[in-house]
Amino acid sequence: MSTNTLPTKPKNLFPVWLSVVLALLWLIIWDLGVDFKDLLYGIEDMTEYFSRYGTPNFSNISSYLYLMVQTLVTAFWGTTLAFIIAAVVAPYAARPLTPNAVAYRVARELLNFMRAMPDLLLALIFVSSMGLGPLPGVLALSVHTAGFLGKFFAENMERVPAGKYEALSAVGAGFTQKIVFAAWPSMLREAVGNTLYIFDRNVRMAAVLGLVGAGGIGLELHDALRLFKYNQASALIIIILITIVVIDNLSSWIRKVLN
Amino acid sequence: MAYISLREVCKVYPNGYCALKNINLDIEAGQFIAVLGPSGAGKSTLLRAMNALDPATQGEITIDGVTLNKKNYRKIRAHVGMVFQQFNLVDRLNVMTNVLVGRLAEHSWLSSLFYLFPKMDYQIAEAALREVDLLDKAWSRADKLSGGQQQRVGIARALAQQPKLILADEPIASLDPKASEEVLKLLRKICSEKGITIIINLHQVEYAKQYADRIIALNAGWLVFDGSPEQLTAAKQAEIYGTTYEETSHEPELVLAHT
Amino acid sequence: MNPSWYWPTPNGKPPLTAVLSVVLPIAVLVLTASTVDMSTNKVFYALPRMLDFTQHLWVMPDWHYLPQLGKKMLETVEMTLLATALAVMISMPLGILAAKNASPNPWIFRMTRDLLSFIRALPELVWALVFVSALGLGPLPGIMALALVTVGFMGKFIAESIEVVDFKAIEGLESTGCTKFQSILYAMLPQAVPDFIGSLLYILDHNLRAASILGLVGAGGIGYDMVMSMRLFNYERIGMIALSIYALVTLLDRLSDVFRQKAIGGILNVH
16 A cells, blocks of 8 residues: 655755765865966967967978878777787676686786776886887787777676576587677677777877877877977877877767668 | 486575475476476576576486586586577577577587588588478578567577477567467477477466476475376465465466466 | 588678678788887897886885875876866766757857867877966866866767657657757756766776876876886886876776766666
8 A cells, every 4th residue: 555645755965966076176176276367377378379380381291191100000000909808808807708706806807907007108118128119009009908998898798688698508608609609799789889999099099109209190299399390290280180080980980880 | 217307406595595495306208397386486496407507506416317516517508408588599690500509519619719610510400490490580680580480599599409308498488379389389399209308487377288298386496296287286276376276266367477 | 520611601601791800900900010010029029128127116115205106196186086077067068069959050069069079189198288388387287188188078978968868758848848958957968867977987087097197298197207207217116106006097997886886776866
């Protein structure tokens, strides 16, 4: 029998949470000592600064384009290697598939470790071991993004309805067979989306890693800025910009097609 | 020596819940056995203990002379087929591949990695599809089929294992009456023609009486009935399902709705 | 004893898309190997150097560095939180403007969408470079750079969530005669909340990592210390820095897992 009176309204904690967050933000602003007024003063400086980029100098465009391609290729290599590493490790990090608890813990921690290391730090370490050039960038990206991709894949595998894995257990299938016949076919679409997303991210990171000497167009940009060659820097930034926008749109389009 | 024998089988879950209490059963080869009982009685647990998807915590289960223990699960499962309420097909793969999954226990991970199967497997799969009358749909994606058709693919997958025993865990619970009858007729035919032992969980007492050679009933983990369909009187039914004698004697259809 | 093996397709051969998706990437990799100096030699010879490097890491940490490390890490965290909060506030209205079905007119829709695309396109570090040159060193340029890029992503995400919202709920509201703004508030936003939480947590994670690098160009946080200690081969500090970043990122990860369970489970009740 239901009651005749309205049950009391559950306490709405939202305003409490909101005030806590706002208080926290205020505290942070105080502690950091940032003054947003600096922004206003800064706008004049910024406009003057941006005007220096006004006339891009494309005279070295063929070498710039080559560097951009090198950056793209670095991202591609990094993503492919990351995919391979992730595909191998991820099943061990997925609860329904992992052969035993130890393997699961080890795989999960491994992926976490690879993700947590900033790619820049990895790039710095690889550069000091291998010298300048795109190769350290490739390796840094592979290791770092393998962690991300591995976690995505593992989560996708865990989201597959348990029944599919059970059916394979019931026919006597082994670890690899469960991965091949239940996990991958069921998560293929998400996996491709994840990989495209990571490639997208890697193109940006590859450009940035150049700033520490890991090859590509980032290195050129860093040099140009250091020598105050703003016109060349702006040409480089424009090339980076256009490439990233193109890649973004391409991967969105591919994802739309897949759906 | 019976084909399947269960001795003092108990199943206690980690949280303390006891799903099967001291089950003793002997099953001859080639029988068609229906398992009845209210929800939560342990019907699924019983079946899943037999192919070790949810291994029993106590007691002994022996199939064809081999006692189940941790080391031989995969070997036993190779020749025990299972049909699921949710079909558990892999949606993205075609019907043929879903049926071929039944052959996986015979092959190593290397060939499975590439989705390769030997010619003989295709012949076995074809025969299985012919048996369930779905040859024309062999290359369709599994998710494009109706519920009844998908369940028949599930049965074909079990047949592809060339099993001596098929466990059907509420195979018609998700199907409409017409598809249900098709599936039941199919299972009955497989049992009679090929001598495969079939153990099937059902909610509908009428179907059990119509198709089974022997009926087993569980209630709260206990075995409360084991006999021929004729011996299952309305009074006995009332005991099993906990309804009163009058309710069951007038409206046999009412005992269907215990979900 | 060599039976022929086939693929489960009508003609026994693997499907074209499968073949292409394996062959094409391999072809690209092979063709471009030289562009990235990919040589097994180089990697091989680098291994002992890397091993050497990790050996050096196993030294006593520089305890004197601890207070500064703590300060810089705290700064990194604060930058992340502030920048993300700012970005969320700015991207809500922008996201609405950038959603086809919620935007007041098609011009505004297109312009906002393109603006968001533009600010997203450059990596945070490049924006940080720009802001440092205009505002000087310190955390403020880093916060602005992070916030800007986050607005780019959040804005797009919010716009997309609004665009895929279930139209039945909206029809229900519009039939009562409410304004477009009201229908946005009561029908669209609540439906987009669970995905929003998910992406917010993800962005926090991403921003924390980004914030830890911005110091490279002087935009605050632990990045500067990180690069300097590498350049000076200051092994004690590198180990400490790497460890604290690792610990922080992992902590955030666990916290967001917990929060995700609770929030999507429905504790988040707005009304």
